Amino acid sequence: MSQPTASRAKRIGALLFCPACGTLLDLPRDDQDEIECSQCGRKEPAASYENLPTKTYSSANAFPSALKAKRALVQNTVEEGEAAKDRDPIANERCDNCGHIGMSYKEMQLRSADEGSTIFYKCLNCGHQTSTNN
Ligand SMILES: [Zn+2]
Ligand SMILES: [Zn+2]
Known part of the structure; x- marks a missing residue:
């Protein structure tokens, strides 16, 4: 018992x-x-x-509205997360393949921390990719 x-x-x-x-x-x-x-x-x-x-x-309709707010919050978080994935920052770099100015870029630390990072560019026009070491 x-x-x-x-x-x-x-x-x-x-x-x-x-x-x-x-x-x-x-x-x-x-x-x-x-x-x-x-x-x-x-x-x-x-x-x-x-x-x-x-x-x-x-206490009034506190529960339904709180739940709604919570759902909206979750949705917003998901949408922001997905949008951020597709939206890399844009640099005013000129594509050496098609001449288009405006390439999205990602900075990545490939080597040891004291050696600087590598920036990867991707042309928004033709998709040509290039990289440069910092
Ligand atoms: Zn009982
Ligand atoms: Zn290009």
Whole structure:
């Protein structure tokens, strides 16, 4: 037998279940600090409900908007990440293949740190690639 005081309600999503008999527990009212199981009478501390999304239902529509904001944030992060991949900085370098001015470049440290880095250019017009050592 587990200690009744040590065990806490089982949590599935936003629902809590009595750890003793598995009955779905009611949400605590604001003035309750424990919830009694309707089946076995076991008392569950209301603290178990902290951090449940349902808890915010009482405060206007905080939950749906917070979730929406979170989703938007995730989407923005993904979009920014993908865009950044395709958008290397552009240098005013002249392509020695087609003469186009404007090459994207990447600086890479290929050798040891005290030896400087190599810059790779890629022509935005013809795709010709060249590199130069710093
Ligand atoms: Zn119970
Ligand atoms: Zn070119």
